[in-house]
Amino acid sequence: MLLPAFIDSHLHMLGIGYYQEIIDLKSTKSINEIIELVKDKDLSFLVARGFNQANLKEKRMPVKQDLQEIDKPLILFRICGHVAVVNQKMLDLMKIDESTPQIEGGSFDYNTGIFTEKALGLVYDKIPEPTKEDLKRYLINANKILISNGITKVASDDFSSFNVPYKLVIEAINEVDEMGLLDVEITEQINLPIDKLQDFISKGYANKRFNNFKMGPLKILADGSLGGKTAALFEDYSDDFGNKGILTFTDQELYDLVSLANKNGMDSVIHAIGDRTVDQVIKTFKRVQEENPRKSQGNAIIHAQLATKKQIAEMKENNIGAIVQPIFINSDIKIVDERIGIRKYDSYLFKTMFNTINTGFSTDSPVENVNPFENIYIAISRKSIDFPEYEIFLKEEAFSVEDAIKAYTDENIRFVYDESHDDYIEINQDIYQIPVEEIKDIKVIKVLKKGKIIYEI
Ligand SMILES: [Zn+2]
Structure with a gap:
């Protein structure tokens, strides 16, 4: 198929x-x-x-x-x-x-x-720094893994993965590309602190395009995770009285970042997991847009795990998309009750988002396995693969097969700054006919990029 x-x-x-x-x-x-x-x-x-x-x-x-x-x-x-x-x-x-x-x-x-x-x-700061050759080897290996999973385009956050200058990362990616070893097209999510972002802009890198590599939106990390109890919530963690998590930035600091990007023609994609952070991000986008209106292609919240229906409606009003990871349910299903209690009914509302705003799937790999079929299986079943004993998590938020594929393809085109997408994969099963349980085991047997076979087993 x-x-x-x-x-x-x-x-x-x-x-x-x-x-x-x-x-x-x-x-x-x-x-x-x-x-x-x-x-x-x-x-x-x-x-x-x-x-x-x-x-x-x-x-x-x-x-x-x-x-x-x-x-x-x-x-x-x-x-x-x-x-x-x-x-x-x-x-x-x-x-x-x-x-x-x-x-x-x-x-x-x-x-x-x-x-x-x-x-x-x-x-x-103390982890031994990788050399450019190390970075190139990481990229070549990642490229192979992605292609064998049927992924030909990504938005990737790499500038802050290691304590190396962002220019070294740009050089490494371009050199791998020039060697002809970069099949995956990369849109970089620019993860830089404000002083380095200023330098990046002043050197003319904003929106710059190379061959299979281009500069995308600013990436900002605005809070932590639910598992680590560092995502910022309005109310205390249900299992940690007095702890409301951590906002990484003050309102003004977040505004300064998004505003600087916006003035230089860049969108922002912002990691926000808790409802307090989602609120801070929406207000920031709103303020920046009112002061300096600019048509955004890909302003988005990454994760949006605890975003209420009201907040999703506000995201729509402010043209903010969602980049979400159904696969996070795989292990979060175990902690959601104890961490956030009744607020779980406002969490992982991915189908509501899909019906309301531009919503694309991702894995945040290496945080989770990059395999799209595991991600799709969880989006459809709302069940955990590793902990199948847990009951279906908010059934009304389950995707159809068709919509899940859409969230992994069409809905993501905007987030990689393309207009169209003409790569194909051949898989070993008919995803529309097999039992849902078998979807997670589907294998990619061929990848076609611009009509050319680049992978085959
Ligand atoms: Zn990430």
């Missing part, structure tokens, strides 16, 4: 490639298993990612005391990438002790070794 090739409107190309080379904790089921996995690695600096405390036997975050037997600097990133735990060796390397002042927009705890949000900058 032939389908249009998929477009993923928010992921991290470099992160996908890098993930192949670090310790993967996604399948770990206990803190002991994490320790066993990292302790035998013959590396002088240990970076691992992908644990989820909801899946661990202990049902809690690992803390530095758990990691005492590891005598090298060690960083364990949570699956979301917004929270990490480090061991004492790493704290020593970072020169952090009880008296080190906190970082605004984030937090760290010397006693547990847990770092969140902007405080992760301290951790990233």
